[in-house]
Amino acid sequence: MVWGRRSGWRSWLLHGGLIAGAFAMIYPLLWMVGSSFKPDSQIFTELSPLPRGLDFANYARGWTLGTGMRFSVFYVNSFIVCAGAIAGNLFSCSLAAYAFARIRFRGRRVLFAVMLGTLMLPFHVTIVPQYIIFHTLEWTNTFLPLIVPKFFAVDAFFIFLMVQFIRSIPLELEEAAMIDGCGRFGMFIRIILPLIKPALVTTTIFTFIWTWNDFFSQLLYLNTQDNYTISLGLRQFLDSSGASAWGPMFAMTSLSLLPVILVFLFFQKRLVEGIATTGLKG
Amino acid sequence: MARFRRPLGENTAGYLFLLPWFIGLTVFLAGPTLVSLGLSFTDYNLLDVPNWVGVRNYERLFTQDRRYHNALMVTLTYVMFAAPLNLAFALALAMALNARIKGLGAYRAVYYIPSLLGGSVAVSILWRQIFGLGGIVSQILGFFGFEGSSWVSSPSQALWTLIILHVWQFGSPMVIFLAGLKQVPAELYEAASIDGAGPWRQFRVITVPMLTPVIFFNLVLQIINSFQAFTPAFIVSGGTGGPLDSTLFYTLYLYLQGFGNFRMGYAAAMGWILLVIIGAVTALAFFSSRYWVHYEDAGR
Amino acid sequence: MAAGNDTRITEPTAAAGRRGVLLGAASLLAGAALPFRRARAQDAKVNMRISWWGSDDRHQRTLKMIKLWESRNPGATMAAQYGGLIGYQDKLSTEFAGRNAPDVMQIADNRESLIASGRLMLLDPYIASGQLNLADANKSVLETVKVGGKLYSIPWGLAGGCFFFDTKVFADTGVELPGLGWNWDDFAAAARKISKAAPKGMYGSADIWAPAGTRAFYPFEFFLRGRGKTAFTEAGKLNFGANELTEWLSFWDGLRREGAVPPAEVTALENGYETSPIIAGRSAMYPINSSIASSLQGLSKNKLVVGTIPSGLGSKALPATQYGAFINTSMQVYVNAATKFPKQSIEFVNMITNDPEFAKIQLMSRGVSLSSKMAALVTPDIAPIEQSMVQMVQYVQEHATPLYVPWPKAGSQIQDLMQRTHQQVAFGQASVAQAVTRFIDEAGQIME
Structure with a gap:
């Protein structure tokens, strides 16, 4: 759809609709950022998202957590885990996806079904055996359980995503390359990877965001504060059976969204610039 | 990597490309999966050596456990409404945000924000305020003469607030649609324009067919994910599935049995039944895909 | 940080991560080998x-x-x-x-x-x-x-089940703050008076059940202990019957119908104490464990005070012969x-x-x-709220009957069942009699 050249009123209508929708999308964020400037006694008793003033006390208190451990450590740890997971997923999932999408090896259909099947078992029932594996490897309280499996394509979601994208690329390009004497790996690197850039960008965005927000596996495998990530840091504040620090929690949650939004803005550009050209059918 | 240059047998090439995945499967996934299958025939309680109980867990689930039957119904309702509505919103917004308009990046980010807030405490509190007593929704309904009630705490309506929550978080499928739209070759549109096709015809004849692999992907993933939905009910109901089990999702009940009551054998049986259900529905989707999904590789 | 040995394990890994992420799998796998170099000499x-x-x-x-x-x-x-x-x-x-x-x-x-x-x-x-x-x-x-x-x-x-009072609502409605030795009749009277005198939407007390947490069972156990009964037998079976459960559920059902405690849809809005009726301005009294005292006070604009869970001593509605509450920390x-x-x-x-x-x-x-x-x-x-908490804890310690049988393994499942039973009655999905029958039935299945 090429919707760019439209008359004035239709463009206004689109913007009007998008802005109205945007408010419904962003209201919770406004409320949270507003709450991060309120003292605890106002957060749940005054429903307006607007604070009475800009008080950064919650930010100062939240950043150090009161325990001397700083959020900067958690940021660094989260970035390490995210970067590792992204590298792992891009590398391993694209290889597997290419095999499933383009190579006609024996057992392909069965293995593809197995691959999808790994998405279907609720993760709670495999937590304990998985924990025992990583504990046996002496990997608890390190980032390894969070990163190493990604280099072995355990996220079937991304394999399937890339399979779908590869399969919508016309075969002619590879056939031409084959005639030129290009091998399987060469075709993968030179033809397939550049053409599934949107899928690779999507993989990068999602891996970053999901790893950044992931709570349970990080909770399970990281024990000490110097290894904690953002999502664990954020859960330091709440205790439904005792004291909770709501203001600092909202302050740090708001801050933790910044990198995610920036990463999203940066990478989504790759989904805008120009329109894909295959060099075919022109 | 020179050895890849040689023409290889399809089998060898396929297995080489799959090698990392295969290692991951055997080392990290296969063991725990098979163990959980075995445990589903035991009374494993996380602490003691499991005793073999045969099919008793399955028998109980099928014949006795009323909460389980309820959880299954809750989940089916959720899947039937949340998944298609979410996809419809995602596709519509992806189309709108694929236009060349000002502030595109900002719009996309804003529409993605709900998905970022997914499991956060802020959402759990706000959802109770918006759909609670005197919240925005009951005020609007009151304005139109309906009696204002509290959706989130009503057993007949609480599930709908979670369906709305899921629809609201359409960001991820939207991004995948955007990526799919980006892959549609511009030449196709140009050629169609020259042939005098209007925007609607272009949408029907070019965009939809070219997008079917991505639509199919999103559909399958929505089915799998909404069957396994856990976080929304966990955070909005405080981990209880209340009021009166009206938001007791399948996986939430599984979690409560496994980790709350230490009945991990029972939970494993629930997990494997779910695997079979999701597998069957997904297989159906794959079967149907032959008739409507368009691949450039001619459906090999 | 007191990480000791663990710091050594992670530092190299973290460093390997920083480089390895960009270089790919090779250096990461090298990093993976690091934990095996844990020094055994340190084990002593x-x-x-x-x-x-x-x-x-x-x-x-x-x-x-x-x-x-x-x-x-x-x-x-x-x-x-x-x-x-x-x-x-x-x-x-x-x-x-x-x-x-x-x-x-x-x-x-x-x-x-x-x-x-x-x-x-x-x-x-x-x-x-x-x-x-x-x-x-x-x-x-x-x-x-x-x-x-x-x-x-x-x-x-030490902490235990308690009632929090919002002193401002008590003052505004002219109701006297309860003493530590109050009974269930005093509670019902105070709740009724406040509901009547306060503006619409404000109730005397929050209900005795909540969608989450451990509230539903302990007060009932306190009530049973007042009668000289424990909740469970030493053999891990229920030690109470339909009669006691009916009395208890009817007492709360009555208060709900009178409007002394809120209807089910208001109670079900609570999702942790931060969304509780006492914070949302919907009740003057709130039963929960005293461990949240200072945090609850922090969320409220009004001065709060900690009181005891009432006893059945001298009560006509729920009579008892002993002081049933205990320190359930x-x-x-x-x-x-x-x-x-x-x-x-x-x-x-x-x-x-x-x-x-x-x-x-x-x-x-x-x-x-x-x-x-x-x-x-x-x-x-x-702080003042903690001092009133100390008084509550001391009062309960001094008066509690020594009678006690610990919960069996299925105890927390019975607690969940109690919560659902309260909800069935409160939402009108079952009469008290039906709910009691279901409770006994399901409890039997859980404890078999």
Whole structure:
């Protein structure tokens, strides 16, 4: 759809609709950022998202957590885990996806079904055996359980995503390359990877965001504060059976969204610039 | 990597490309999966050596456990409404945000924000305020003469607030649609324009067919994910599935049995039944895909 | 940080991560080999792990206690594993399943199962040998934390079921604040009066059930104890019948119908105490565990006071012959039966209970000190809401009937069942009689 050249009123209508929708999308964020400037006694008793003033006390208190451990450590740890997971997923999932999408090896259909099947078992029932594996490897309280499996394509979601994208690329390009004497790996690197850039960008965005927000596996495998990530840091504040620090929690949650939004803005550009050209059918 | 240059047998090439995945499967996934299958025939309680109980867990689930039957119904309702509505919103917004308009990046980010807030405490509190007593929704309904009630705490309506929550978080499928739209070759549109096709015809004849692999992907993933939905009910109901089990999702009940009551054998049986259900529905989707999904590789 | 040995393991890995991420799989796999280089020579050293849940105030204070312990035990380290309550027990359960649980810990749920499978250390021998000194602890409180007559845990701070009062609503409606020795009739009268005098939407008290938490069962157990009955038998069966349950549910059903407590849809709005009726401005009284006192006060603009859960003494609606409430403290400290450092673990537990320096550090962050000496020592240093909490705890300790039988393994499932039973009645999905029949039926299935 090429919707760019439209008359004035239709463009206004689109913007009007998008802005109205945007408010419904962003209201919770406004409320949270507003709450991060309120003292605890106002957060749940005054429903307006607007604070009475800009008080950064919650930010100062939240950043150090009161325990001397700083959020900067958690940021660094989260970035390490995210970067590792992204590298792992891009590398391993694209290889597997290419095999499933383009190579006609024996057992392909069965293995593809197995691959999808790994998405279907609720993760709670495999937590304990998985924990025992990583504990046996002496990997608890390190980032390894969070990163190493990604280099072995355990996220079937991304394999399937890339399979779908590869399969919508016309075969002619590879056939031409084959005639030129290009091998399987060469075709993968030179033809397939550049053409599934949107899928690779999507993989990068999602891996970053999901790893950044992931709570349970990080909770399970990281024990000490110097290894904690953002999502664990954020859960330091709440205790439904005792004291909770709501203001600092909202302050740090708001801050933790910044990198995610920036990463999203940066990478989504790759989904805008120009329109894909295959060099075919022109 | 020179050895890849040689023409290889399809089998060898396929297995080489799959090698990392295969290692991951055997080392990290296969063991725990098979163990959980075995445990589903035991009374494993996380602490003691499991005793073999045969099919008793399955028998109980099928014949006795009323909460389980309820959880299954809750989940089916959720899947039937949340998944298609979410996809419809995602596709519509992806189309709108694929236009060349000002502030595109900002719009996309804003529409993605709900998905970022997914499991956060802020959402759990706000959802109770918006759909609670005197919240925005009951005020609007009151304005139109309906009696204002509290959706989130009503057993007949609480599930709908979670369906709305899921629809609201359409960001991820939207991004995948955007990526799919980006892959549609511009030449196709140009050629169609020259042939005098209007925007609607272009949408029907070019965009939809070219997008079917991505639509199919999103559909399958929505089915799998909404069957396994856990976080929304966990955070909005405080981990209880209340009021009166009206938001007791399948996986939430599984979690409560496994980790709350230490009945991990029972939970494993629930997990494997779910695997079979999701597998069957997904297989159906794959079967149907032959008739409507368009691949450039001619459906090999 | 008190990470000790663990710091060494992670630093190289983290560094490998920073490079490896960009270089790809190769350097990462090299990084993966690093943990195997753990120095075995270090094993003779005391390096313990401790785990608790809480919020930043409790984290700060506990970390200071650990520092103090480390300074008194040169060369020994205690790695701290802490966070909020969400996911706490899931992680701990997984660690127990993987035989990698901490040495000293708080346990949030299901301690009965852990004890039954022998995972928690029996403390009685250490009391006999004098390594653990409980001379200043209230004996009736110790009885109520025993399982099968044996002690596996020490209350890290005393707390119990209580009512919070919003003093402003009481003042505005002209109702007198209840005393510590009130009964259920006094409660009902106060709740009715407030509901009548206050603006629409404000109720006398929150209901006795809540969608989450442990509220629903304990008050009923208090009521049973007032009758001289425990909730469960020693053999782990229900020790009450349809009669008592009917009385209890009818009492609350009546208050609900009169409007003294809110209808089900208002009660179901609560999702943790921050969204409770007393904070949302919908009730003057709120029953919950006293451990949240200072945090609840922090969320409210009005002055709050801690009161007791009423008894049946002198009550016509729910008569009783004894004082039923007891200190049902949730924050207790346990020692892993598989610890390599039993001596040090016990020493730490003993310091929690008896050390004046520890007491000064922890104040009320987990409740009132078990030792009456330590409690008296810190009372001048604490906030008004905590002082009223101390009074409540002391009153209950002095009056509680010693009768106690611990919960069986299925106890927490019965508690959940109680919550659902209350909800069925409150939402009008079952009459009291139907709900009671269902309860007895389902409880039978759970406990078979």
